[in-house]
Amino acid sequence: MERWKINLGVLWFGTFFVMSGMTMIIPFLPLFLQQDLGVTDESAIGAWGGAIFAANFVTSFLFQPIWGRVADRIGRKVMLLRSGFGMGLITILMGFATEPWHLLVLRLLNGVISGYNPAAIALMSATAPKARMGFAMGTLQSGITAGTILGPLIGGLFADAFGFRPIFYITGGLLFLASILSWILIKENFDREKAAAQPATSMAEDVRKLLRDKRLAALLGTTFAFQFALLCPVAFIPLYIQRLHESMANIAFWSGFVGSVTAFSNMIFAPLLGRLSDRTGPAPVLFITLIGAALMFVPQAFAGSVGELLFYRFLLGSFLGGIAPALNTLIRSYTPDGMVSRVFGYNTSALALGNMCGPIVGGAVFGLVDINGLFLVSAGVLLAAAIWIRAVVPGAELRRKERRRNPGG
Secondary structure: HHHHHHHHHHHHHHHHHHHHHHHHHHOOHHHHHHOOOOOOOOHEEEEEEEHHHHHHHHHHHHHHHHHHHHHHHHHHHHHHHHHHHHHHHHHHHHOOOOHHOOOOOOOOHHHHHHHHHHHHHHHHHHOOOEEEEHHHHHHHHHHHHHHHHHHHHHHHHHHHHHHHHHHHHHHHHHHHHHHHHHHHHHHOOOOHHHHHOOOOHHHHHHHHHHHHHHHHHHHHHHHHHHHHHHHHHHHHHHHHHHHHOOOOHHHHHHHHHHHHHHHHHHHHHHHHHHHHHHHOOOHHHHHHHHHHHHHHHHHOOOOOHHHHHHHHHHHHHHHHHHHHHHHHHHHHHHHHHHHHHHHHHHHHEEEEEEHHHEEEEEEEHHHHHHHHHHHHHHHHHHHHHHHHHHHOOHHHHHHHHHHHHOOOO
């Protein structure tokens, strides 16, 4: 088997284990605070739960560009191992928490040490053939999405079977397993002498350089917009489901199902749309999937039943599956070789910022526009991103560039 395919297979399982491990605690976090950490007041549970959940994104937003700079100097595989083993240890320590602030501090540290996924994306972008880049990025995205889908489900099942604290030990073990597989099987041809010879630049200089390139600025802005739009209405979907069918039992189950169906179709379509971008170029795929995702948010605002909402959310996921792989392929294409990990680090920061701002803005404007309006806000944000991409990343330009590099591809 070709080396890049071996790397892709290992990184798929690695990202799956990382994402499933990181999302396993979501279903039982409020119960863990209540039953194991002694937080009994519902408002305090909500406050601690929100802070603990967001803490990881805050520090991840700040530190990902730093780790990207280090990766450009010493290699991406080292960053995989640093992040995987580090998160494994921190997650195991979460199982020993006795106060809510212990969990908060550890989640902050987890965000500091995180970075497996951006390192995996950067490594894959450096080893996959240009003509197969879309497929590689789509397949890698499907591993991330599969872990995101199954993590909460596995966490809920394990919590019922073993209790809460063992989940942290199991999660840490999965992260160690992902790191060991990466250590043994991943191969990277990284020239440290060449990297060290690159002129040293400050983070401020890197940011100015990125912003001067209108294409990279648009791509990072689209990463933020994509995540913002996805999370803006998500906290209020259970209320929407309850409104659509006031007598419906198992609201929590249907709420989880509505969220999962989007991720499930995302997982299916990401590799398929990645293959399509290898044939047509990633820029047209990105533009079309942004438009399609924007349009799929609109009918959700006017759904008449949970069945309709499920159908529209499935279609939404099918378009979302093409956005991240096309974004990553385009980012790699426009990034100088010596800055790949740094730029993907900034891209991860943009994603983390979307994770933070989406729910915050959604909560702030919910009282003004209701959830129907939030769906339309998400549609507008993605439509604006599509227009921005269309203006600065012409679809034919990148395809011609790739053909010149790979006449036989």
